[in-house]
Amino acid sequence: MKMRSMAVAGVAALALTGIGSGIAVAQSGPPPVATIPSLTGQSTSVKLDSGFTGALTSLDVKPAPTGNATVENGTASFPITGGNVTVYKPGEVTPYVQGTLMHDGSGLSLTKGSTKVTLENFVIDPGQPATLKGKVLANGSTVADSVTLFDLDGSTLKPITTDASANTATLTGTTVRLSADAAAALDKAFGTDAIKGGTTVGIATIVVDLPGKAASSGSGSGSMPGAMPSGGAQTGGGSTATGGVDPALLVGGVLTLAVAGGALVVVRRRRATDQG
């Protein structure tokens, strides 16, 4: 009986150690080295691969910029109009460049005879897998609003560089390859099977404005006319907050109840034995 009592007391003590212990706060990942939550400008440029342009030429397909895009000296450039980017230290987070880069109002047309395929409004997602999606039109009619046009290989990406005087950051080295779906669609449009998925289109260089770049034209400074608030905003009362479970306390309570129940059983059995 003494051994049993000691065991009961030991379990109870073990259970009661749950009091005051909390839940370990979930550890967040490594901090980013740079974050731009609202991209405002600059461009994504692709130095076109001679193999890609040569293949188009051999098929008599003529590439041309559309909207605000430019093609100069073998480099196609598309202005960045929005999105965000977060850069981590390489090796700490994969992929170490994350975000979304939007390129509204620009694109590339591919024309052969009376057939014109237009790829525009590019959206780059450097995630896994990294892709470039865009809208596809055939002779002016929308074929798809958002399809993967290019696969992006970030393994060749070089470390980010910044230009303090220009207030810009540059990421270069991403290899742009034609996606299998885009190649199949182009083959179908141009009546050929010569355009292959995985074909290297070129090497991309992304230049983005860093936050705080001053307004260069137009009215207004872009600053708040009033005082900048300090800190965050108290926009909640907590009525929808969920959770509240402390596993250690809960386990401690259950064990304590078990110990109490066990003790009662022992007492009742001993009483029955004594009466018998």
Place this chain on the structure above:
Amino acid sequence: MSRARRRGWVAAAALLAVAGVALVVLGLTAGPRAAAPIAAADTRAPVTVTAPPPTTTAVPDLPASPPARIAVPALGVDSAVNPVGLNPDGTVQVPAPGPLYDQAAWYTGSVTPGQRGPAVILGHIDSAANGPSVFYRLSALRPLDEFTVTRADGRTLVFRVNSVKSYPKDAFPSQAVYGPTTRPEVRLITCGGAFDARARSYVDNTVVYANQISP
């Protein structure tokens, strides 16, 4: 075992049972609480309001006119927008308890939507006792989602989400959120993260960065 000793054991067991019940109750209620997780598929298609999509994001600077209404189709939000100022401690005011509590609010020290700079629109995630509020699902917005702000002059402007960020209130990046921009932008702000029951406050803020794309 004597009767007295047995009674002692029963009393001890009863005390343990009471302690166990208390621990269970504490275990179910005393742990950390957080803003309700919002089920949002990262891969869902953007919810847009422009048809057809804009061909450019270059928009003209507009004269000042305060926002009167905000509609966020991706969240099912369509709310009046009321003005708020600053508290004596320099923090931004939020909708006070009462009939306007569950409506969005515009910080009058920021630009009006359509002007170059960040127009700041806030909304509660929830109330202390009455459940979800106007920006309850704000963290479910995704880049490329669009929403509209209608100004007092009748103009309805379209904004597109660039990013959705969460910041600790004690490390709030004021310059990134409230600093100057080169074009008309909007910041939508609400609470998020863990709920500090002692301070009766969430520890984080959710901030949506968006820029005007139309007209």
